[in-house]
Amino acid sequence: MRRSALALLLFAPSVILSAPTGPLQAGAAPLPVFEFHSGFWINLHHFLYQQARQRRDAKDSKSAVPPAPAAAELSPAERAAWEAAVRYYSANFADTDLAFNSDLGAVKDKLSDLENCAELSGKTTKDCDAEFPPALTRALEAAALVYRAHWWPQHDRDNRRWIAQAAPLVRQNGVGLAQRLAEIYQAKWPREKIRVDICAYANWAGAYTTLDPLRVTISSEDPRNQGLAALEILFHEASHGLAGPVELAILRECRQLGKPIPRDLWHALLFYTTGEVIKQLIQPPPASASDAPAATGATATSSAPGLPNAPNSTAYVPYAVREGLYKRGWAGYQRALEQFWQPYLDGKADFDDAIARIVSAL
Ligand SMILES: [Zn+2]
Known part of the structure; x- marks a missing residue:
């Protein structure tokens, strides 16, 4: 990123952000495992990206980008500033993937860090200098005035609502889930809390x-991320940081067998695992007579604390099943995971053996 020493000062110095925010925990006690943020700049960034992407994909009926809300009542000056920013994003970012492009990732992380800054060029506080190319700083600062006036209040409310819904689940189950997943993946859960930016x-x-x-x-407005699915999506995403040993084991087995690495097998395994772990948390398997003494009152449907709609007779449907991921080219993976990975999750097989069996079955 080049330094933006000569950034044009389009941002009125009198405009300040709302009260500074740090991690949002939706309760008195600090949350374990994750820290949630509803940051202004990172929300603006994703909204601009989404609008630029939507224009790019307008003719692509396969696009999964949700429709943008009807443009609010913008004055001519606001419309010009907004359009300039969307054009910048169209020209520079719309053809790159948020999850895989390192430049875009660096922009996102910087905007996340600067959530409490009123500007991005460092003119009021040196720490607020994002060191972006001047054109990007200008585009974001000008669009910020429009975003704050027309969209941000609703987006911030949606983010805080999502956090308020997810926080009790994380408070009650976060530590246990983190330990369980680290153990499954034979990896270390990060010592620091994982930063989660909630964006519209x-x-x-x-x-x-x-x-x-x-x-x-995580999107606060995406219907796929609501209710108990919030817990699954949080831990699925965090598991991306634990996937190293799984990817290595797959690679090792493929090399030994002289097979090509099955595309996204590691990712299907992550989806499967988080889904099963959350399912078990909500609906533990029926306890056997020997380990469920009648005096405890435990029942087959008792669930972990803090889970709002459990116990319940309806089974939890993991994300990958609900959203049809296995039907889109992963059917073979699903069969192999059920047959060879599930025994490992149940403590009846070891890690290397399970991976070896999955790879040789594909
Ligand atoms: Zn993933």
Whole structure:
């Protein structure tokens, strides 16, 4: 990123952000495992990206980008500033993927860090200098006035509502889930809390993760991320940071067998695992007579605390099943995971053996 020493000062110095925000925890006690943020600049960034992407994909009926809300009542000056920013995003970002492009990831992380800054060129506080190309700084600062006036209040409310819904689930189950997943993947859960930026819009998938540093972005408005699915999506995304040993084991087995690496097998395995772990948390398997003494009153449908709609007779449907991921080219993976990975999750097989069996079955 070039330094923006000569950034044009389009941002009125009198305009300040709302009260500074840090991690939002929706309760008195700090949350374990994750820290949630509803940051102004990162929300603006994703909204602009989404609008630019939507224009690019206007003719593409396969596009999963949700429709933008009807443009608010913009004055001619506001419309010009907004259009300039969308044009910048169209020209520079719309053809790159938020989850895989490192430049775009660096922009996102910087905007996330500067959530409490009123501007991005460092003219009021040196720490607020994003060191972006001047044209990007100008576009964001000019669009910020429009975004704040017309969209941000609603987006911020949606983000805070999502956080208020997810926080009790994380408070009650976060530590246990983190330990369980780290154990499954034979990896270490990060010592620091994982930063999760909640945005009205995330990407086509509704959530994504970037590594080094490990950071998660989740859409608060995406219908796929609501209710108990919030817990699954959080831990699925965080698992991207634990996938190294799984990817290595797959690679090793493929090399030994002289097979090509099955595309996205590691990712299907992550979806499968998080889905099963959350399902078990909500609906533990029926306890056997020997480990469920009648005096405890435990029942087959008792669930972990803090889960709002459990116990319930309806089974939890994991994300990958609900959203049809296995039907889109992953049917073979699903069969192999059910047959060879599930025994590992149940403690009846070891890690290397399970991976070896999956790879040889494909
Ligand atoms: Zn994923």
